[in-house]
Amino acid sequence: MKIKVIEGKRIHECLIKKNIRLDMLLKQIGILLDMPCGGNHTCGKCKVRVSGKLSTLTKDERKLLTEDEVKNNIRLACFTKVFGDINIYPNVDATDTLSMITLPKYNLTGKGYGLAVDIGTTTVAMQLYDLSTGKMLSEALGVNAQGSFGADVISRIQNAADNGNKYQQDAIQNQLNLMAKDCITQAGVDYINKSVITGNTTMLHFYEGLEVKNLATAPFTPTSLFGMKSNHTLVKSPIYLPKCIGSYIxxxxxxxxxxxxxxxxxxxxxxLADLGTNGEVVLNIYGKLYCASTAAGPAFEGANLTFGMKAGKGAIAKVSIKANKVFYKTVGNTPAKGICGSGILDAVSIMLELKIIDETGHIDSEFEGPGKIIYHNEELAWQIPGTKISVTQKDIRQIQLAKSAIFAGIKTLLKKENLSPEDIDTFYIAGGFGHYMNRHSAANIGLFPKELEDRIKLIGNGALSGAATLLLDTDQRVNEKSIISKSKEIELSGNPTFSEHYVDGMLFSHY
Ligand code: FES
Structure with missing residues (x-):
């Protein structure tokens, strides 16, 4: 029989035999999977993010997947049979997609179809939902089209001060419309009933076309904190913009x-720490929420690094060491093209372990051991064995800045209530990067106090989860209001506790 396999913008018409296995079908269209056990149902490696007319999950397949993976449409190709049209999610490894999400408890209150959107400073994520079943039907991910106006919010606000904000508004609105059309095609639906678009305060100002200049100068008064209907539409659907806590939260x-x-x-x-370009930290102390924002920069998203890239195919996502031998793994098991956030964290952790860098982050030019010390564009660098990818002195500085911003943010909030890391029951980490980082490497380089390592709960793209929850269940607006009333924004710039920990946090002395 003839079926359609939708792979992002590509649509393959395939002739299939009844009960064809997913890995066989993918082979037909040129997608080769990593299958170490040769399809014998033991390794659990043949993961694919897929939806459509498929066999139901068996107990044995279920055993090899995590709860999060099941919720996010991850299947094992050698277990799964294809019965009709399917969507596969391209260009990202099944386990490295940025939009892995976990929804909280919710009730369904709508009908038709809706879009949940998170406009991140670096990455934009969108998912299309069936509002009557809660099922995610398709998704799109993209690098924020405003990137050419600056990597962070401050440089984009500066650009808007010089050139007006219309260009940036057009860039993001056009991008969302194109992504929405992709989602609609992939899901095979005809219309969208409503959308929820979330983002940081500056991103929502740009989307709405509001004045942003006050967001960059004290007292940082926003034009709006939203919590309202947008003046625009997304593929003709009305949009709800959730409420911001403050100018930088x-x-x-x-x-x-x-x-x-x-x-x-x-x-x-x-x-809670959201490890994006703007690192946000929230402390919940018996229902009272202290929130702070700290400029981590885009290093964790693979940007601003010499060989940095997002967690797409060919990105080194893991680096490990055993018996003085360094190993690496790329997304999609393809040749190394660059390094993403989780990979750089592992690499820096290993550089510390091997004493390639000292506690100040300085690279030892005389180091002898695994990998090579080279000069890349006149910068001292460590080349990861077996690759042409290196970590330069400049990259180490970027990581130091990013990790000390998060570390100092956490320490400042704890100090506010005289708490120590041991007092924390759960440490939630949000953000695509946070989902895949090696928590031991993160603790090792001092991204957060070591004591928190075994209290971590990863929640993936929490912003997108929350937007999807508001989309599926309008009664959640009561909880949204309650979050706003319980939250207090803590200013970090000029805060002496923050400055002190920021300077300390630059060192790798926790190792
Ligand atoms: S190839 Fe090993 S479980 Fe599918």
Missing amino acids: GADITCTILATEMIHHSDKIEL
């Missing part, structure tokens, strides 16, 4: 808090 954090269900945990002390 945006609706993305409101949504992430919603996703953690923290507001219902009034008997606990919890911490």
Whole structure:
């Protein structure tokens, strides 16, 4: 029989035999999977993100997948049979997609189809949902089209001050419309009933076309904190923009808090860190929420690094060491093209372990051991064995800046209530990078206090989860309001506790 395999913008018409296995079908269209056990149902490696007319999950397949993977349409190709049209999610490894999400408890309140969108400073993620079943039908991911106006919010606000914000508004609106059309094609639906777009306060200002200049100068007064209907539409659907907590704690954090269900945990002390370009930290102390924003920069998303790239095919996502031999793994098991956030974290951790760098981050030019010390564009660098990818002195500095911003943000909030890391019940980490980083490498380089390592709960793209929850269940707006009323923004710039920990955090002395 003839079926359609939708792979992003590509549509393959395939002739299949009844009960064809997914890995065989993918082979027909040129997608080769890593299958170490040769399809014998034991390794659990043949993961694919796929939806459509497929056999149901068996107990044995279920055993080899995590709960998160099942919720996010990950299947094992050698277990799965194809019965009709399917969507496969291209260009990202099944386990490295940025939009892995976990939804909190919700009720379905709508009908038709809706779009949940997270406008990140670096990455934009969108998912299309069936509002009557809660099923995610398709998704699109992209690098924020405003990137050419600056990598971070401050440089984009500066650009808007010089050139007006219309260009950036057009860039993001056009991008969302194109992504929405992709989602519609992939899902095979004809219309969208409503959308929820979340993002940090600056991103929502740009989307709405509001004045942004006050966001860059004290007292940082936003033109709007949203929590309202947008003046625009997305593929003709009305848009709800969730409410921001403050100028630098945006609706993305409101949504992430919603996703953690923290507001219902009034008997606990919890911490949340969203590891994006703007690193946000939230402390829940018995239902009271302290929130702070710290400029981590885009290094964790693979940007601003010499060989940096997002977690797409060919990105070194893992580096490990055994018996003085260094190993690496790329997304999609393809030749190494660059390095993404989780890979650089492992690499820096190994550089510390091998004493290639000292506690100040300085690379030892005389180092002898695995890998080579080279000069790349006149920068001292360590080349990862077996690749042409290196970590330069400049990259180490970027990582030091990023990790000390998060570390100092956490320490400052803890100090506010005289808490120590041991007092924290759960440490939620949000963000695509956070989902895949090696928590031991992260603790090793001092991204957060070591004591938090075994309290981590990864929640993936919390902003997108929260947006999807608001889309599927309009009653969640009560919880959204409650988050706003319980939150207090803590200013970090000029805060002496923050400055002190920021300077300390630059060192790798925790190792
Ligand atoms: S190839 Fe090993 S489980 Fe599918």
